[in-house]
Amino acid sequence: MQYQAPINDIKFMLFDVLGVEKLAEFEKYQDASPDIITAVIEEAGKLAAEVLQPVNRIGDEQGCSYDPRDHVVTTPEGFKAAYAQFVAGGWASLDAPVAFGGQGLPHTLKFIVDEMVCSTNLSLGMYAGLTHGAISALYAHGSESLKATYLANLVSGQWTGTMCLTEPQCGTDLGLIRTRATPRDDGSYSIEGTKIWITGGEHDLVDNIVHLVLAKLPGAPDSTKGISLFVVPKVLPDSGERNPVYCGGLEHKMGIKGSATCVMNFEQARGWMVGEPNDGMRAMFTMMNEARLMVGMQGLGVAEMAFQESLGFAQERLQGRALGGAKNPDGPADPIIVHPDVRRMLMHQKVLNEGMRALALFTGYQLDLSVAHPDAQVRQEGDDLVQLLTPVVKAFLTDEGFNNANVGLQVLGGAGFTTDWPLEQLVRDGRIPRIYEGTNGIQAMDLVGRKLGLKGGQLIARLFTTVSDFLADTPEAPHHAELAAALQRLQDATAWIASKGLADPEEAGAAASPYLRLTALTVIAYLWSRMASVAQRQLDEGVGNALLLQGKVVSASYYFEKLLPESVSLLADIKSGKQSVMALQENQWQV
Numbered sequence: 001m002q003y004q005a006p007i008n009d010i011k012f013m014l015f016d017v018l019g020v021e022k023l024a025e026f027e028k029y030q031d032a033s034p035d036i037i038t039a040v041i042e043e044a045g046k047l048a049a050e051v052l053q054p055v056n057r058i059g060d061e062q063g064c065s066y067d068p069r070d071h072v073v074t075t076p077e078g079f080k081a082a083y084a085q086f087v088a089g090g091w092a093s094l095d096a097p098v099a100f101g102g103q104g105l106p107h108t109l110k111f112i113v114d115e116m117v118c119s120t121n122l123s124l125g126m127y128a129g130l131t132h133g134a135i136s137a138l139y140a141h142g143s144e145s146l147k148a149t150y151l152a153n154l155v156s157g158q159w160t161g162t163m164c165l166t167e168p169q170c171g172t173d174l175g176l177i178r179t180r181a182t183p184r185d186d187g188s189y190s191i192e193g194t195k196i197w198i199t200g201g202e203h204d205l206v207d208n209i210v211h212l213v214l215a216k217l218p219g220a221p222d223s224t225k226g227i228s229l230f231v232v233p234k235v236l237p238d239s240g241e242r243n244p245v246y247c248g249g250l251e252h253k254m255g256i257k258g259s260a261t262c263v264m265n266f267e268q269a270r271g272w273m274v275g276e277p278n279d280g281m282r283a284m285f286t287m288m289n290e291a292r293l294m295v296g297m298q299g300l301g302v303a304e305m306a307f308q309e310s311l312g313f314a315q316e317r318l319q320g321r322a323l324g325g326a327k328n329p330d331g332p333a334d335p336i337i338v339h340p341d342v343r344r345m346l347m348h349q350k351v352l353n354e355g356m357r358a359l360a361l362f363t364g365y366q367l368d369l370s371v372a373h374p375d376a377q378v379r380q381e382g383d384d385l386v387q388l389l390t391p392v393v394k395a396f397l398t399d400e401g402f403n404n405a406n407v408g409l410q411v412l413g414g415a416g417f418t419t420d421w422p423l424e425q426l427v428r429d430g431r432i433p434r435i436y437e438g439t440n441g442i443q444a445m446d447l448v449g450r451k452l453g454l455k456g457g458q459l460i461a462r463l464f465t466t467v468s469d470f471l472a473d474t475p476e477a478p479h480h481a482e483l484a485a486a487l488q489r490l491q492d493a494t495a496w497i498a499s500k501g502l503a504d505p506e507e508a509g510a511a512a513s514p515y516l517r518l519t520a521l522t523v524i525a526y527l528w529s530r531m532a533s534v535a536q537r538q539l540d541e542g543v544g545n546a547l548l549l550q551g552k553v554v555s556a557s558y559y560f561e562k563l564l565p566e567s568v569s570l571l572a573d574i575k576s577g578k579q580s581v582m583a584l585q586e587n588q589w590q591v
């Protein structure tokens with residue numbers, strides 16, 4: 001089935017709920033008029049359906065190949081041409097800095113395009129996705145000379161970027177890094193070591209690949225405090241010489257087979273430091289925070305495609321009769337969409353997907369306010385919410401994106417399990433976003449262990465105020481009482497973690513994942529109430545797309561009746577504490 005970008009849903013959220021047309025009032029985004037935003041979204045939808053989707057299946061079937069004789073990686077048939085079209089259309093540079101050839105459009109638009117790219121070709125999207133993070137890290141922390149050397153070609157997509165953190169002995173715990181950087185006389189560094197699982201480490205889409213590499217200087221502290229960041233190009237831009245950084249092989253994996261996941265050997269390759277010595281983690285976090293939001297969109301993208309496929313199937317597949325009497329009396333059976341259990345699966349996907357999209361766009365909008373609003377207070381509020389919600393977007397959208405792909409597969413019955421349908425690929429591709437860019441467990445630890453305590457609790461307080469202000473200002477909002485109760489549960493959970501977790505960090509660790517989920521369900525409840533409130537108002541006024549608006553009102557009811565009640569059990573889970581998680585002794589796991 002050809003992908004249909006969810007343009008109407010996106011526009012409803014952008015313009016009717018969030019009011020992103022305000023962005024054009026700020027100097028930074030003066031070009032982002034509603035017409036431009038709409039045109040970008042519509043064109044992105046076409047690109048996804050017409051250029052990226054057609055090579056998605058072949059990417060899965062062929063995967064990337066590696067030739068050990070010259071360390072060359074070849075991407076699947078059609079990837080090179082599709083990437084060239086992506087770059088030629090300016091899609092790689094949408095929100096990149098104008099000073100280096102980018103279009104400087106709002107980040108919210110980038111979120112939207114990311115979703116569409118990932119619905120139609122997650123693997124291909126990875127090459128540009130990682131590049132974007134490299135641009136941000138260099139832009140924020142690189143010297144003027146590094147920026148001048150690398151940024152324009154990265155922004156245009158003529159070169160791609162990578163993020164080289166992981167090594168065989170260190171994934172989550174980057175303090176264990178062994179890659180070394182030895183100073184040379186000319187101010188550059190000699191980089192030596194092996195990185196594994198490097199996305200886009202080697203490929204044939206572009207002529208040069210710019211690696212951002214974490215390494216340790218001689219005598220650096222033996223922890224994350226001793227890590228520095230280096231830029232290591234495949235081809236040296238000044239001389240055109242090949243730098244000795246080679247792909248040593250490709251990973252064979254369950255999904256995203258068109259994305260080259262490489263072992264990278266740095267054999268005294270030349271590199272240049274980005275930022276200050278031993279301050280590499282800070283620079284890398286610029287890249288990772290951005291990448292985490294992008295990975296969240298991967299989850300949503302996969303879920304949206306799975307929904308479209310399963311909806312189309314459910315409307316066509318004839319099995320059984322509707323419980324309330326035949327709906328297709330002239331046919332041999334009714335389409336399966338008449339069955340309450342199938343509808344439950346479809347509603348689950350639709351309502352969660354729209355809720356997750358609302359969460360992503362809300363976060364994207366806060367990001368734009370944090371960089372563009374003239375009032376420092378508003379910028380600060382936006383930044384606080386983005387910091388708080390980044391791990392939530394990454395983890396919840398990838399957990400539920402994967403789960404929704406699975407629900408979609410279930411709608412197809414046996415057909416979903418076969419390779420005749422794209423659901424099994426979506427499920428396989430949709431599994432990895434829960435793991436990379438920091439596993440979802442680590443996102444929960446980031447939320448509870450870092451973000452809750454930051455600035456004396458200011459970030460979470462900002463979220464509470466946002467929701468309680470809405471409740472106070474909109475007493476007529478649909479599901480007002482349920483939202484107020486959900487907010488109270490999140491506040492209870494936060495207070496519990498603040499008191500217990502401070503005294504015993506294991507209590508906070510055991511509560512982290514359910515707490516992240518509770519936060520996500522509560523913010524999405526707030527956004528569903530906002531969406532339903534706008535929809536009801538427009539329906540009462542007789543404006544807008546009535547079918548969409550009525551759907552929003554029903555979907556909000558589904559969310560509050562069927563999905564939000566999980567927040568009750570999550571609070572109980574959190575408050576039950578660590579005891580049953582931690583009590584087993586080493587000799588009791590298997591007896």
Ligand SMILES: Cc1cc2nc3c(=O)[nH]c(=O)nc-3n(C[C@H](O)[C@H](O)[C@H](O)COP(=O)(O)OP(=O)(O)OC[C@H]3O[C@@H](n4cnc5c(N)ncnc54)[C@H](O)[C@@H]3O)c2cc1C
Pocket residue numbers: 162163164165166170171172173196197198199200253261432435436437438439440441442445
């Ligand atoms: C397809 C693919 C692409 C990738 N691309 C890149 C890339 O481009 N660049 C790059 O540098 N890396 C990349 N990675 C690596 C990826 O980021 C890591 O796999 C990930 O960060 C987890 O590290 P790990 O696999 O070593 O797991 P481990 O760190 O060994 O963790 C194993 C499990 O233990 C848990 N755990 C570990 N420590 C803690 C803790 N302190 N508290 C609670 N739980 C903990 C984890 O959540 C996880 O469930 C990629 C991986 C894959 C599979």
